[in-house]
Amino acid sequence: xxxxxxxxxxxxxxFAPIILFGLYxxxxxxxxxxxxxxxxVIVASAFILYSIVFGVNEGKKLFPSNINLFLLALGxxxxxxxxxxxxxxxxxxxxxxxxxxxxxSGQHIGILLIEFGVGLxxxxxxxxxxxxxxSFKSGKxx
Amino acid sequence: MTDILIKNLPILVVLCPLMMSLIVVLIPNIFxxxxxxxxxxxVAFIFSILLYQEVQIHSTISYALGNWAPPLGIxxxxxxxxxxxxxxxxxxxxxxTIFSSKMMPDEINETSISKxxxxxxxxxxxxxxxxxxxxxxxxxxxxxxxxxxxxxxxAMGAQKDxxxxxxxxxxxxxxxxxATLYVIGVGLLYxxxxxxxxxDLSERVVDLKNNKALIAGFGFMIVGIMVKAAVFPMHIWxxxxxxxxxxxxxVLLAATATKASLYILARILFSVFDIADDLIINxxxxxxxxxxxxxxxxGTIMAIYEKDIKRLLAHSSVAQIGYITLAFAIGTKASVAxxxxxxxxxxxxxxxxxxxxxxxxxxxxxxxxxxxxxxLGRAMPITFxxxxxxxxxxxxxxxxxxxISKLYLIKASISADxxxxxxxxxxxxxxxxxxxxxxxEALWLQKPKKEIxxxxxxxxxxxxxxxxxxxxxxxxxxxxxxxxxxxxxxxxVGVSK
Numbered sequence: 168x169x170x171x172x173x174x175x176x177x178x179x180x181x182f183a184p185i186i187l188f189g190l191y192x193x194x195x196x197x198x199x200x201x202x203x204x205x206x207x208v209i210v211a212s213a214f215i216l217y218s219i220v221f222g223v224n225e226g227k228k229l230f231p232s233n234i235n236l237f238l239l240a241l242g243x244x245x246x247x248x249x250x251x252x253x254x255x256x257x258x259x260x261x262x263x264x265x266x267x268x269x270x271x272s273g274q275h276i277g278i279l280l281i282e283f284g285v286g287l288x289x290x291x292x293x294x295x296x297x298x299x300x301x302s303f304k305s306g307k308x309x
Numbered sequence: 310m311t312d313i314l315i316k317n318l319p320i321l322v323v324l325c326p327l328m329m330s331l332i333v334v335l336i337p338n339i340f341x342x343x344x345x346x347x348x349x350x351x352v353a354f355i356f357s358i359l360l361y362q363e364v365q366i367h368s369t370i371s372y373a374l375g376n377w378a379p380p381l382g383i384x385x386x387x388x389x390x391x392x393x394x395x396x397x398x399x400x401x402x403x404x405x406t407i408f409s410s411k412m413m414p415d416e417i418n419e420t421s422i423s424k425x426x427x428x429x430x431x432x433x434x435x436x437x438x439x440x441x442x443x444x445x446x447x448x449x450x451x452x453x454x455x456x457x458x459x460x461x462x463x464a465m466g467a468q469k470d471x472x473x474x475x476x477x478x479x480x481x482x483x484x485x486x487x488a489t490l491y492v493i494g495v496g497l498l499y500x501x502x503x504x505x506x507x508x509d510l511s512e513r514v515v516d517l518k519n520n521k522a523l524i525a526g527f528g529f530m531i532v533g534i535m536v537k538a539a540v541f542p543m544h545i546w547x548x549x550x551x552x553x554x555x556x557x558x559x560v561l562l563a564a565t566a567t568k569a570s571l572y573i574l575a576r577i578l579f580s581v582f583d584i585a586d587d588l589i590i591n592x593x594x595x596x597x598x599x600x601x602x603x604x605x606x607x608g609t610i611m612a613i614y615e616k617d618i619k620r621l622l623a624h625s626s627v628a629q630i631g632y633i634t635l636a637f638a639i640g641t642k643a644s645v646a647x648x649x650x651x652x653x654x655x656x657x658x659x660x661x662x663x664x665x666x667x668x669x670x671x672x673x674x675x676x677x678x679x680x681x682x683x684x685l686g687r688a689m690p691i692t693f694x695x696x697x698x699x700x701x702x703x704x705x706x707x708x709x710x711x712x713i714s715k716l717y718l719i720k721a722s723i724s725a726d727x728x729x730x731x732x733x734x735x736x737x738x739x740x741x742x743x744x745x746x747x748x749x750e751a752l753w754l755q756k757p758k759k760e761i762x763x764x765x766x767x768x769x770x771x772x773x774x775x776x777x778x779x780x781x782x783x784x785x786x787x788x789x790x791x792x793x794x795x796x797x798x799x800x801x802v803g804v805s806k
Contacts, residue, residue: 236334236335237335239334240331240332240334240335243328243331244328244331244332247324247327247328247331250320250324251324251328254313254317254320255313257313258376259317259320259372259373259374259375259376260317260320260324260372260374260375261374261375262375262376263375264376
């Protein structure tokens with residue numbers, strides 16, 4: 168597939184807009200439909216498209232597995248970290264009100280960080296799943 | 310600082326292994342990842358002890374996640390009932406983590422060890438979350454966390470025996486069906502009551518007697534949980550999963566996984582629904598009671614004919630789960646208390662037996678079957694000693710914890726006019742002596758095929774000795790287990806019954 172110039176060029180053109188759209192869905196999640204889950208999948212689809220067109224090895228060069236694993240865990244830790252921060256400030260787990268100067272701004276900061284954590288984890292889980300399936304070697308059919 | 314700690318204990322006990330699992334996955338060093346796992350399970354155990362003290366003072370602790378008031382927000386409830394499984398899970402989790410330090414590198418290759426420990430913590434966190442939450446849907450989430458993590462853990466056994474993949478696949482499919490049934494039930498109940506909070510649910514179902522959707526929802530929930538708890542006809546995933554999982558995983562799953570689901574079963578039967586309701590009385594006496602009695606005998610008989618020791622113990626678990634559900638099915642205060650007593654004691658007994666058998670297979674580097682056990686008892690006296698003590702405990706001999714649970718179970722069934730149930734319990738315990746004796750005979754009385762010299766490893770037998778000691782200790786002084794179980798039963802079925 169990586170011989171076809173139309174695919175190669177259109178993938179390179181589409182790559183950045185897909186991520187941009189993902190970020191839009193991510194940060195627009197506060198006000199309208201969207202949020203971490205959807206945005207995570209959209210961002211991951213950019214990387215998955217790249218791997219499909221240029222091959223898995225190129226895809227792994229663009230986005231190495233260890234960074235993938237690191238970001239995957241980081242998203243969850245960010246989520247938990249917001250919860251722990253609100254506990255340390257004297258409120259319950261994930262009680263966002265305390266995070267800002269007023270309850271409204273606290274809720275805003277809280278949900279933004281949480282959704283960012285979700286987005287990070289979801290996109291990296293998608294990429295990790297894709298890589299796991301395409302790197303699977305079926306050989307020993309005895 | 311301490312008041313922040315005390316205030317947030319119900320979430321911290323779940324959060325500690327959950328967050329640590331995300332950190333452990335990033336650590337490539339085997340020892341370091343074990344150490345962090347060990348530390349977080351230890352801290353979770355300390356938290357559960359602190360929670361126990363808190364529960365003694367406040368009786369019920371309700372914790373609102375994100376400060377959203379309970380019926381709307383997610384609520385975590387720690388009361389005298391849920392503290393028992395929390396202590397079981399954290400205690401066994403802590404002991405098996407010590408046990409796993411030598412076992413894991415033996416069975417799993419270096420690159421995947423930190424991931425296995427991450428799953429390990431995730432499974433423990435899922436199980437703790439399962440019992441702390443007071444929200445029916447949040448419960449489903451934790452049910453999935455714990456069972457998906459344990460499926461992956463079982464599949465790791467494939468590095469030694471490819472059968473583990475089949476076992477994990479079975480576990481995955483049957484477990485997923487169970488979880489789906491549960492969530493269908495929750496959906497139906499949510500449809501007619503408009504709430505997911507268990508305490509709120511229990512108030513609202515009172516007005517909905519004979520509502521068809523309620524009955525269907527209840528049925529779906531119960532069957533879903535019974536699949537997870539491996540109650541008799543839904544137990545097929547269990548023997549394979551326990552038999553082919555990596556050693557330490559078998560110990561963890563056998564001792565904790567079904568206990569959490571059994572607790573959920575009790576919670577739904579007695580706490581969400583009312584024991585005086587016809588629906589529950591009929592379910593108990595026409596569904597759960599007969600199934601438990603069949604489980605007691607079917608599990609024991611399958612164990613008698615089994616040659617592979619890990620499978621044998623797994624079949625015996627099916628029978629022991631039968632005792633616990635039988636206790637719930639009788640439905641009096643004394644019998645439900647007996648169920649909780651046996652839940653606690655069985656975790657200790659099965660944990661110890663699986664530890665003994667898997668450490669034997671570690672020493673001889675083979676799967677343990679009845680034929681290659683012969684004479685090994687003399688080569689490894691400490692492991693053998695613990696194995697015998699815990700076998701006696703499983704059979705229910707005096708001075709062991711197993712005796713206490715059998716005693717209370719039989720007393721409860723006699724006082725509920727179930728003399729025939731008591732006789733059946735005694736009969737099936739007598740049958741269980743057959744398979745226990747087969748193993749002990751092979752270990753001690755048979756001549757070894759060739760001279761084997763085995764040096765027992767202290768890191769392996771330390772936790773085995775601790776858990777065996779607990780077996781004897783709770784046989785001599787059962788007041789802790791018995792008192793907290795009776796309090797739990799009072800909370801569930803009411804003082805009068």
